[in-house]
Amino acid sequence: MVKNIIITGHVNSDFDSLSSMFSVFVLLRNKVQHLFPQETEEQFQFYLLMPPTNHPMVKAFVKEQLESLFTKEYTTTKLIHSLEEQIISDTKYLVIVDTKRISRLHHCHPVLFENITVHNNNANGNQGRDQSSINKSIVVRVIDHHPNSDKEGDDLQSNDTNVNVETIITGAVTSVIVELLQKYNVTLTTMEATIMSLGIYEDTGSFLFGSTSNLEYKAMEYLSRFGLDHSILKNNSSRNISSAGGMSKFENTGDHEDSQNLNNYNRILTTLRENLTSISMLDNVIHLTQLDEISPDKNISPIVQNLIENSCNIHTLICIVRLNQGISVICRSSQDSKVNVGRICEDMGGGGHFHAASVLVRDQTISEIRSMLFQLLYGQIVGKDILLKTIKHQQQEVLTIDVNASIKSSLEIFTKNPTIKYLIVLKDGKYHGLLPNIDSINSKISHNAMVQDYMLSVQLQIQQINNDTTLADSIQQLVRNRFWLLPLSWQDSNSQIGGVITSTDILQQTIKSMNNGQIHHFESSNRSTPFGKHLSILQNNIIYNIVFIVLKDVAEKLNLDIYLIGNTIYKILKKSVDLSKVELVIFSDQLTSSELEESILEFLSKSFKKIKDKSTIKNNTDQNQLTIELSDSNVIITIQITTFVYYPKTQYYFTYLPSPIKNHCYRTNFTMNSLFVDIKNQNLYDCFDAIYDINEDILNLNHSNSFKDNPSSILKMFLLQYEFDLTISNDTKRYLKNAVSDGDVKKIEGASINEFLHDIFKFKKPFQFLYDLKLYGIWNEISPLIKIESSYYDLLQDILNWYDNLHIRDLKPDRFKILMLTFIKYSGNEKKTIELGKRLDVSEEEIMELYNSKSDINIAAKKVKKWIADPDHKSDANSLNEMFKDLKIEYLLFLMSQIMYKLKKTDNNEMFINQAPFTLFLNYLNLERINKTQ
Template identity: 25%
Template structure:
């Protein structure tokens, strides 16, 4: 069997090339490797294609084992031919290739390989058809012309060659209908496409990389919009751009379309990094499993490395290196560190420049504190250190400085130290040199825009005046210290949503602990610090707390681990957060107070009511974010983005939730149960099969739904009844969630959640009390108040409310209702002192008498104190005589 195929997401050049190849290989089957572009699909569904004697077979009807010759057109990349990749390399398979794309790393080779740098692959095949004297019908010639016209931009692309014009001219002699071609190639944009074009223009940013202006525009839409390449082409022409990379997140994929008019930027080569392809002037890629932000960051890295070579160790190192001799006394080492203001120094051999260790200022200061001024450096240096060569890559440099937290990295050549790299040097490259200030299309620098979004008026609308004053004082202190100070996260999110929230988080571009201590000293308030994470908590006299953190970058040593923290910038700090809506920040510095900072499209997602992660490994690094996504989705009435939902499902499927520590899982579950209405979130948890993590038999059934709805009604009744006693709603919901599990299953849940012993005892006791009370009340028909009191007395309010919600018997519910609102407030007017005055000897008889009076009063047998005395005379004549 011979098979003709082309690349995934086939365009008109691919379609025309397949039809042309069929003329050269008349016995071959024509099969698409995957999907086609929208316009190609519409064309294939129309009437014109039926005039061409080509049958397109479905891939699923193909027996790959019978393929003996594979004819590839308009591609030769292994990664772009879908499941046909399975036959590549098979013994006896013959491959024929016809392509116009430049070489790529995953190209396959063929027995026949005709590759020419022309504007369209159809041009190559048209030449062969003409040379072999094969006749074309007017309809076939029209489709072939369509392939050439589309891939050359009607002969306006710089990739167009004289051969393309000659091929088109020959097709016209064969009867090609240019009216059909024009109807498809020169089509107008739809309303949706015009809207997308407008978004591209507004989102466009110009970056200058090694002297070359590159336009990058990233947009996000919730549904697929066809012909993105056409939109980008019009965008490039409208703005007269030499290089443009357009990224669009549509549903759960990111589409990249790139165009270049200059030889310095080969967009086909860059697209290949994303599994796409094309040629130097036009390329595209469809990226799955990555968020838009991840693709943006990766694109930036690729552009940096392709347009400007990535620096190696010799480019980053400081030289000449400041070193100390291994025999130098520690007192002298300290003087060197102070003189050059350094915190770590390499130690070299006494007779050479070979590094033998590293000394930190902290180690030196501790040794001097203990009186070892004259001890040689080699006695206290760290001998377990790494070095790199002058050609070491960024990744090789990052490992010792970040992963192993080595303070300084010697660069060694021929056994001698020629320079050093510090973490500051690395961060300077990663943050400052890579964050070229972008410009708008009109050339105006973004950070110099006159009209910036300032939400100071919204801050004043949503926050008390004293909070505004605190934030301003923080900004002024940051200005004096030379630090950037920002309010971030959920606090900013809720301000934009106009939801009350005084849970303030501050991020400092500098040392957060130094900032917090200075602010506490100025304000005369308390401060708690956490040096491991470089965080602090400011505690005000009225009990208000403000968290202060150092701008940091978190990375995870393994899935579900606690994060390791390193210093970073505000953008790096925000990038580590869970969802785009939590990455918003407000500048507090005096000259920029109230300026909203949005690196990752958080405002747009707030507007579109979407929960979206920043990167595809978000749930792998911290699976508790799965529960937070559900909680935020239900709290705000948002919707989890399609790609984010798929990432959540995958994380659950591979068992990452199982790796979360019990106390962290319990904390997230507790937060869900603290929501005003946890039912929608619990229902969503069940959809993601998260309840089964607690116990395989724990499901969200109709019975469970009914219990929670009943419980919500009961809690509303309790609040509206003006009952002052506060209740722990989350605890009631927690007990209700586990209601129905047996003792063994409850033990398993407690173990899974690492439940504190007090909570475990309370849980078992609560469920036992509820079951017992329900059983006893249900056994009675309309029990008198005294009986109901005896059954219910001793149960907590939480247990009583759950019992009230759980029971389906009106009499039981009525008994609990009356107990909560009446019975528990009843007490006899006769007290113990009255009995003592009446001459009754103190003892157990007191409790018996008072309880009996209470039950009599509950049942309406007595009302006044006199009634109570009369009752006692009748029932205890031997104690209470007439004279009493």
């Protein structure tokens, strides 16, 4: 029986992965014994399993070159993009190239591991994906050129039976396999030599990367003996301006197209230069840049390489690029850089080499990625010399709560510890999950609810620590967990949680390093712009006078940092005339809240006579909120006052480093609300990429876990989308889908849903909200009793619009009640209706009143049909009044929608005939009301 040999590389494969796969195929096709000397059989079926990739040039090369080559030249070998069970069952050998990391081989897990099948590969988590679970019925050969991973258990390792892992640290793994081809004197065609050369050229940066060794030069000398197609090498090289500009081409283009690509290349390069910022850690200067535009098809890597090669003062460069499928982080460093960018990308889920690496991140926002990068850099440069035991002691008290406790008991803990964002949830004394600060994010949750109903099932890897564990070790684990809280377990403690380390702990260590001169910053970004030009749209000059004259005077005389924040800025930028509310924040480490309030009111009273003020003290004693209402102008000013600030007083706006205002704005859910304006200099600052989102009318989350921490923010997102006519970003859609699939939507409180269903009627097309929630599967998660038929609600909207145009005095229907009637229609019996009412926070009395109205509505429906069928009654207003007099207006409009919808499905003309009795009755009713008022 013919057995299979599967050859594959890592996910998101590059040309070195592709070329090395191809090289192994050519080697084994020549003789299987070259890699498996014990083999006696000669006939095998070869499968090249192409890993999923987002590399545009690799994808184009496979489709336009490799697939046709295998169809014409290698007819007995199959190029496949996914596995089938029959292929797996007949496989004897699996060859893996360019990686040994289990986490980068997800596409071949069904053949690599036992009990992982094609069907459950995407739903099994990490269970059954370790060294002990490797498929014992196959032989695995791994050829790699990357250093071992720091992530415990992620590297495949050789064993005495069926796994052989060979790692040779060099510039390109293709060179290792070409060395074998040369050793066995394998003759190549020009095309074969060219395909192999591609991998070497690309992974060594055309021999310019620091990882290049003599093995690559020897390999290229051997390959060149068979001739190389340099047009293929040129057109598929990332260093080619045409391909770097976003196009993968296999033949020369005209002058005009080349000129366009060159212009595109230069434009991107200029943008990256303009966005450069930098920080210095222990004299290691790291530069960060960013491409804000979404670039689905552009290969930015060569431009990043060009930037570092042609800038004598840049030794470590990190570039962040928005993509439709996630966010790409490209890292490059020069030979004299001590920063291991490969390790940084590996900790974030990617990989590479010491001086060149990249990662595609799908589960974090740009702001979170910047924070991760800073923490990893800080850990690698500074944190490696800070022992964790100097920060966390074994006797540290850990705030925990049992999974079976009530929410009320958790609130008592949060009240005593207001700065705590999460409690660790225990089950049988072991880590089970996290409970967010419920009261701070959603006051509508019942205190009688249970912890298990609202906890986050976050699978955190608990860190085992000892006296030698460093802060760098914990930072790496924090990043890998994708959560800024890490449970700690001291060695020999039987896995009992003995402490936690959080992002706040790391922040405090960072501040110490900033204060003692270990970290410096250099601002050179263009993300600060004058805000004064936008203020001309303010028709009500009182806002300008309050904010930029009176409060500016306050800031200068009292030496305060005062910032304009929130929706106020968004509305000004969008030239909105609705500016009745102004939001500000004040930071002070000198005056108390009461002193500040007194000073602010004194300054304002000199300019404005009629002032009402209300002061609210928040849970934590260092923050107050002062609300000022100017009686004669309908302007409300909300000022948050923070009097305890442990940040150094500096303006770390654009680098990774923190500042009070930056931290404050980072807490917002959406980027559109994260801008701030310094009252003193009237400059607008954009630290979280809000301007791009605002200009493109995109709604983007600031935090990837916002929907998990506070599921009700999902509903707020849809309201924001329609209020400001925004498009939900692809990243935010991805987080929304995750929240649905992870069951987070089920945690939305009924009170929040009820409020949302009332709010949608503030918009012209309220039922569009229903369609959108159905599209994402949200209604099914909220309650399977709710059914949404868009064609029916379209008709209902037409009826409501028609009714509004009648202008019937003092008879406005409660649209929420009509909506509830439509929900009840599908809910079934009384018990299910009461269940639906509870889910939507509708009282049993109200929901049963609506439920019981069904009989009256049904009786009226029969009368309507009889009235229409009797020609003598069609102009009799008294008979209409007799039919409808006992029906509330909500019931009447609901009845009208039901009758017309049933007929719409069969006969449109008949549908409009059946509208007649409602039209006559309501017009008669309107006329009667008009006569009464005259």
